[in-house]
Amino acid sequence: MPMRCKFCERSAFIKLHYPKMYLCEEHFTEYFERKVKRTIERYKMLRPDERVLVVVSGGKDSAVTAHVLKKLGYDIECLHINLGIGEYSEKSEEYAKRQCEALGVPLHVVRVKELLGKGIGEVRTRRPTCSYCGLTKRYIFNKFAYDNGFDAVATGHNLDDEASFIFSNLMHWNTQYLAKQGPVTPGEFNGKLVKKVKPLYELTEREVVAYALANGIEYHIEECPHAVGATTIEYKEILNEMEEKRPGTKMNFVKGYLRKKHLFEAELERAELRECRVCGMPSSGEVCSFCRFWRLEEPLELMIKQR
Amino acid sequence: MPMRCKFCERSAFIKLHYPKMYLCEEHFTEYFERKVKRTIERYKMLRPDERVLVVVSGGKDSAVTAHVLKKLGYDIECLHINLGIGEYSEKSEEYAKRQCEALGVPLHVVRVKELLGKGIGEVRTRRPTCSYCGLTKRYIFNKFAYDNGFDAVATGHNLDDEASFIFSNLMHWNTQYLAKQGPVTPGEFNGKLVKKVKPLYELTEREVVAYALANGIEYHIEECPHAVGATTIEYKEILNEMEEKRPGTKMNFVKGYLRKKHLFEAELERAELRECRVCGMPSSGEVCSFCRFWRLEEPLELMIKQR
Ligand SMILES: [Zn+2]
Ligand SMILES: [Zn+2]
Ligand SMILES: [Zn+2]
Ligand SMILES: [Zn+2]
Numbered sequence: 001m002p003m004r005c006k007f008c009e010r011s012a013f014i015k016l017h018y019p020k021m022y023l024c025e026e027h028f029t030e031y032f033e034r035k036v037k038r039t040i041e042r043y044k045m046l047r048p049d050e051r052v053l054v055v056v057s058g059g060k061d062s063a064v065t066a067h068v069l070k071k072l073g074y075d076i077e078c079l080h081i082n083l084g085i086g087e088y089s090e091k092s093e094e095y096a097k098r099q100c101e102a103l104g105v106p107l108h109v110v111r112v113k114e115l116l117g118k119g120i121g122e123v124r125t126r127r128p129t130c131s132y133c134g135l136t137k138r139y140i141f142n143k144f145a146y147d148n149g150f151d152a153v154a155t156g157h158n159l160d161d162e163a164s165f166i167f168s169n170l171m172h173w174n175t176q177y178l179a180k181q182g183p184v185t186p187g188e189f190n191g192k193l194v195k196k197v198k199p200l201y202e203l204t205e206r207e208v209v210a211y212a213l214a215n216g217i218e219y220h221i222e223e224c225p226h227a228v229g230a231t232t233i234e235y236k237e238i239l240n241e242m243e244e245k246r247p248g249t250k251m252n253f254v255k256g257y258l259r260k261k262h263l264f265e266a267e268l269e270r271a272e273l274r275e276c277r278v279c280g281m282p283s284s285g286e287v288c289s290f291c292r293f294w295r296l297e298e299p300l301e302l303m304i305k306q307r
Numbered sequence: 308m309p310m311r312c313k314f315c316e317r318s319a320f321i322k323l324h325y326p327k328m329y330l331c332e333e334h335f336t337e338y339f340e341r342k343v344k345r346t347i348e349r350y351k352m353l354r355p356d357e358r359v360l361v362v363v364s365g366g367k368d369s370a371v372t373a374h375v376l377k378k379l380g381y382d383i384e385c386l387h388i389n390l391g392i393g394e395y396s397e398k399s400e401e402y403a404k405r406q407c408e409a410l411g412v413p414l415h416v417v418r419v420k421e422l423l424g425k426g427i428g429e430v431r432t433r434r435p436t437c438s439y440c441g442l443t444k445r446y447i448f449n450k451f452a453y454d455n456g457f458d459a460v461a462t463g464h465n466l467d468d469e470a471s472f473i474f475s476n477l478m479h480w481n482t483q484y485l486a487k488q489g490p491v492t493p494g495e496f497n498g499k500l501v502k503k504v505k506p507l508y509e510l511t512e513r514e515v516v517a518y519a520l521a522n523g524i525e526y527h528i529e530e531c532p533h534a535v536g537a538t539t540i541e542y543k544e545i546l547n548e549m550e551e552k553r554p555g556t557k558m559n560f561v562k563g564y565l566r567k568k569h570l571f572e573a574e575l576e577r578a579e580l581r582e583c584r585v586c587g588m589p590s591s592g593e594v595c596s597f598c599r600f601w602r603l604e605e606p607l608e609l610m611i612k613q614r
Contacts, residue, residue, distance in 0.1 A: 256480030
């Protein structure tokens with residue numbers, strides 16, 4: 001017997017576990033968007049007049065983020081960073097383009113290989129690939145937002161991402177990371193560190209996938225080849241097992257963390273930031289870790305060219 | 308092909324994963340006892356001249372604790388608390404007696420039902436059974452140790468117990484519990500809170516079982532009927548899965564916790580302790596939680612009677 005939607009006569013499209021209810025496509029979409037709206041309000045992520053840069057990877061999370069923000073009436077533009085990881089990056093860029101076209105939102109593309117000479121994975125370094133990839137992406141989307149006057153950067157992190165991040169850093173007791181994580185990172189350093197927000201903070205991966213499906217959002221499914229075997233996936237599975245036995249586990253875990261985060265902040269030494277000699281962006285040393293890693297001698301140019 | 312012991316020609320009795328090595332029964336026993344000895348030294352648990360009360364439940368962990376402490380030359384006596392949980396408690400007491408006889412160590416038995424009128428599980432209360440059972444056991448072994456002049460109480464907690472305790476309290480963000488846990492709890496309040504030590508703190512459950520087997524230690528296997536479905540077991544399984552993929556996970560997790568424990572201590576309000584009006588033991592209120600729960604009007608009498 002097919003279950004019916006909690007709010008109408010249609011048959012159910014999805015069964016939510018926490019809170020437990022059956023919803024049709026339309027009411028699920030409504031539920032999802034209202035939840036994003038409330039998340040934005042609860043954590044004071046965005047004001048209605050702010051210009052928001054959504055970082056779109058080609059994957060589901062960022063595509064859904066852009067989709068919902070647009071639908072909620074925010075003034076958004078998108079940025080795709082092509083990492084230069086062969087076929088994977090080409091496909092990702094293609095999907096990001098399709099997503100933004102379908103949504104009718106401007107898309108800016110930055111290609112790491114064109115900009116820095118080498119793609120992610122092509123640099124000879126002892127640093128792990130995922131580590132300098134993260135550094136590079138964070139620097140580029142922040143500087144892009146700063147150079148072009150955006151008020152905030154939105155990323156697609158969902159509840160599962162957050163829960164597994166916290167879980168992983170607890171398992172390894174990387175408490176400094178736990179001090180800095182959260183749904184909103186306020187702007188700092190005269191706006192040179194642009195505010196970061198995560199509108200899907202309280203939505204599960206499963207819900208995000210369902211939203212994409214219900215709203216015809218196409219996305220690139222393949223995992224980055226460098227992330228293969230990452231423990232994140234293992235931790236997500238563990239959390240999913242726990243969630244299945246006790247619905248609400250992930251949400252309560254993340255909310256509990258937010259309540260206790262101050263304990264980790266106590267340990268944090270406020271690094272004195274100064275301007276990077278090369279790019280002028282905030283840095284703990286004379287040259288920032290991005291300019292140092294990529295051996296830059298001039299600042300990266302990320303201003304949008306007038307078309 | 309049977310593997311050989313790392314240290315002799317005999318075939319292996321056990322494969323340890325962290326550090327990875329094969330050992331015969333004899334060399335495993337030697338390894339295990341040395342590790343307990345080093346644990347006691349590292350955490351400054353016991354001095355050679357101290358009188359130690361080992362709380363024996365009839366299970367493997369406490370039996371092994373008593374066995375190794377005796378072998379290492381400590382001055383020990385044992386205490387069994389019969390919880391009055393029907394068949395389960397009768398069996399447990401029987402095993403505790405056999406263990407102490409085999410070891411040639413004095414055993415004292417305290418029976419909750421005789422002492423307090425009701426067994427665990429028979430009290431009408433809204434408090435969960437495992438919660439007041441824990442309260443009752445902790446009070447009795449502490450007061451027994453105090454009344455009879457012991458310098459320390461040793462319990463059988465092993466690495467798996469500690470790891471799952473920390474894991475569980477992190478998942479639920481019960482950070483006050485995390486502030487108080489550890490291999491040693493020093494004596495306090497003029498010795499009325501007797502020092503507690505966990506000599507098996509760095510030994511895994513699997514190693515404890517193997518030690519019992521190698522040394523002919525019989526023990527009661529049945530779980531307490533009130534603990535059925537306890538999440539502890541689920542958390543132990545999760546930790547075992549992680550351990551299997553990355554040997555050393557549990558040990559590193561627990562050691563990382565000990566390094567960061569001070570973060571949780573920051574939150575702890577030092578409760579002003581005073582003497583319980585009924586029993587004189589340390590209490591945060593006028594009457595201690597034990598005397599309050601059991602509605603005592605006179606202190607519990609736990610002095611060992613001269614035989
Ligand atoms: Zn409906
Ligand atoms: Zn720089
Ligand atoms: Zn051997
Ligand atoms: Zn009392």
